[in-house]
Amino acid sequence: MEPRQELNSIVVTTEQMANIEGKIFAGGMPVAALMEKAALLTSQRIQQLYPLHTVDKVGVLVGPGHNGGDALVIARELHLQGYDVCVYCPFTKLKELTQQHANYAHSLGIPYHNDLESLNHCQLIIDGLFGFGLKRPLSGNLAIDVDRLNQWSIPVVSVDIPSGLHTDTGEVLGTAVKATHSLCLGLWKPVYFQDQALAYTGIAEKIDFGIPLKDIFSTIPQPIPLQLLHKTLALGFLPLPRPQLTHKYQQGHLLLIAGSHRYAGASILSSNGAKASGVGMLSVAVPESLKPLLVGKIPDGLVIDCPVSEKGVIASLPPLATDFASYDIIACGPGLTREATEVVTRVLEAKCPLVLDADALNILAQLGTVNRLSKRQNATVLTPHLGEFKRLFPDIHNPEKDRISATKQAASQSGAIILLKGARTIIANPQGKIWIIPESTPALARGGSGDVLTGLIGGLLAQNKTTNHTLEAMVATAAWWHAQAAILAAKERSELGVDAGTLSQYLHTIF
Ligand SMILES: NC(=O)C1=CN([C@@H]2O[C@H](COP(=O)(O)OP(=O)(O)OC[C@H]3O[C@@H](n4cnc5c(N)ncnc54)[C@H](O)[C@@H]3O)[C@@H](O)[C@H]2O)[C@@H](O)CC1
Ligand SMILES: Nc1ncnc2c1ncn2[C@@H]1O[C@H](COP(=O)(O)OP(=O)(O)O)[C@@H](O)[C@H]1O
Numbered sequence: 077m078e079p080r081q082e083l084n085s086i087v088v089t090t091e092q093m094a095n096i097e098g099k100i101f102a103g104g105m106p107v108a109a110l111m112e113k114a115a116l117l118t119s120q121r122i123q124q125l126y127p128l129h130t131v132d133k134v135g136v137l138v139g140p141g142h143n144g145g146d147a148l149v150i151a152r153e154l155h156l157q158g159y160d161v162c163v164y165c166p167f168t169k170l171k172e173l174t175q176q177h178a179n180y181a182h183s184l185g186i187p188y189h190n191d192l193e194s195l196n197h198c199q200l201i202i203d204g205l206f207g208f209g210l211k212r213p214l215s216g217n218l219a220i221d222v223d224r225l226n227q228w229s230i231p232v233v234s235v236d237i238p239s240g241l242h243t244d245t246g247e248v249l250g251t252a253v254k255a256t257h258s259l260c261l262g263l264w265k266p267v268y269f270q271d272q273a274l275a276y277t278g279i280a281e282k283i284d285f286g287i288p289l290k291d292i293f294s295t296i297p298q299p300i301p302l303q304l305l306h307k308t309l310a311l312g313f314l315p316l317p318r319p320q321l322t323h324k325y326q327q328g329h330l331l332l333i334a335g336s337h338r339y340a341g342a343s344i345l346s347s348n349g350a351k352a353s354g355v356g357m358l359s360v361a362v363p364e365s366l367k368p369l370l371v372g373k374i375p376d377g378l379v380i381d382c383p384v385s386e387k388g389v390i391a392s393l394p395p396l397a398t399d400f401a402s403y404d405i406i407a408c409g410p411g412l413t414r415e416a417t418e419v420v421t422r423v424l425e426a427k428c429p430l431v432l433d434a435d436a437l438n439i440l441a442q443l444g445t446v447n448r449l450s451k452r453q454n455a456t457v458l459t460p461h462l463g464e465f466k467r468l469f470p471d472i473h474n475p476e477k478d479r480i481s482a483t484k485q486a487a488s489q490s491g492a493i494i495l496l497k498g499a500r501t502i503i504a505n506p507q508g509k510i511w512i513i514p515e516s517t518p519a520l521a522r523g524g525s526g527d528v529l530t531g532l533i534g535g536l537l538a539q540n541k542t543t544n545h546t547l548e549a550m551v552a553t554a555a556w557w558h559a560q561a562a563i564l565a566a567k568e569r570s571e572l573g574v575d576a577g578t579l580s581q582y583l584h585t586i587f
């Protein structure tokens with residue numbers, strides 16, 4: 077990979093970004109020159125997105141700090157290119173460099189307005205109120221302005237970050253600009269991958285303004301703590317190509333434990349996810365009454381029939397399923413119901429790596445997450461959605477306010493690999509390494525898509541003995557694959573056309 081391409085996968089916190097910036101300035105780069113570089117490239121990208129013949133009048137919102145300075149450089153460049161630019165700056169005291177750009181813009185004859193309303197004739201708004209320097213919530217007239225702007229139907233391009241969002245957590249501080257496009261400067265910031273911010277960031281792009289690699293890599297630790305899983309990296313984690321002389325057991329044996337009378341389909345969906353992974357051998361433990369169904373749907377799986385309770389739930393695991401040494405990995409949970417406590421208790425004793433999802437998570441929460449997991453001798457992967465996460469980790473308050481930190485904290489507390497599902501799925505290991513799935517589709521927001529993911533994760537992990545990547549990288553690769561299949565399926569069938577069965581059929585088509 078080209079070194080600068082690698083930067084596409086790095087996410088830096090505000091503190092790291094400020095430290096990187098500090099190194100650039102300490103090296104002698106003038107602050108004004110760096111602003112000029114970043115803002116010039118941003119203005120060029122804006123001109124590509126909104127060419128002069130499509131947009132004429134541009135309103136620029138200018139804040140007191142360097143985000144406002146960027147906006148003024150952009151205002152100047154657009155003005156020089158022939159756009160009809162005007163400025164609204166609701167602040168009297170500006171940082172020195174920003175003030176200089178304000179004076180120059182003024183001298184060029186760019187008009188300044190005293191109220192936001194005067195910009196409502198514009199065809200494009202540039203939001204340069206605040207970037208990563210925003211510390212306290214927007215309030216007073218400023219908040220009123222932002223709320224008003226959000227009611228207009230004029231496209232908005234936010235410089236660096238939509239003003240009002242917390243750069244790390246994505247929290248809305250008071251109120252925030254709802255951008256059409258966000259042009260993130262230099263390196264990706266966490267805000268772009270926090271679910272709560274997605275309604276504000278619009279289409280996000282990164283502007284690489286040539287930050288020296290040495291300043292980046294001497295600031296962020298190795299392995300890179302926060303990373304996006306993109307195609308190039310994900311493909312490298314797949315068990316491809318297969319060794320010529322392999323055989324089915326070398327390609328991994330997964331035991332899937334799933335299903336109940338009530339949720340019979342979960343066992344089929346997770347089996348389909350597992351099959352799509354290419355796993356060498358798949359065993360599926362289900363209530364005995366479901367065996368004929370499973371054999372019909374998954375003819376290549378070894379179906380293990382388990383005794384059923386009166387409630388239609390697996391009552392216990394037969395010897396074939398508890399011969400844990402036969403399996404490289406066990407995935408347990410989809411459709412079990414919360415009654416299957418005995419199954420989950422037994423499975424937690426297995427010495428191989430374990431993937432727990434759905435009801436297995438609810439049962440684990442009842443058993444006591446951290447205490448139970450502390451007794452495990454091998455890796456555990458937990459794949460909760462937010463509701464399950466809260467049950468598993470009740471002392472991590474409001475995880476939705478900072479999903480990235482919450483996932484990291486949960487992994488560190490429990491010693492497990494945690495995959496927190498969502499629009500932007502986060503995967504953390506106990507040592508603090510975090511993977512983020514940077515793109516997905518709301519087409520996945522329907523029952524059963526998680527079951528497919530459980531099987532896919534289990535199937536990929538089972539094959540890891542031929543590849544030897546970190547487990548969290550494999551878990552993340554499964555989540556990337558799942559999301560890519562959904563994106564492709566949604567493209568061909570619309571966001572309404574991606575039921576879980578269809579999703580599993582699209583898994584092999586993305587390559
Ligand atoms: N990181 C980099 O390498 C570069 C950063 N640049 C720009 O610099 C920005 C950061 O600049 P700053 O550190 O000046 O910060 P900002 O421009 O984001 O805002 C900070 C200013 O806003 C004020 N402020 C904060 N919260 C407020 C509130 N609620 N109400 C009213 N005023 C408030 C602060 O007192 C301060 O003056 C980045 O987002 C980016 O746009 C670029 O100029 C060039 C390169
Ligand atoms: N809005 C969304 N955008 C992208 N992916 C989503 C969205 N909502 C849900 N998903 C994904 O869909 C899957 C749902 O899993 P889960 O909640 O376990 O559902 P189920 O148990 O019904 O299978 C997860 O992989 C999650 O990340």
Ligand SMILES: [K+]
Nearest residue numbers: 206235237239
């Ligand atoms: K901004």
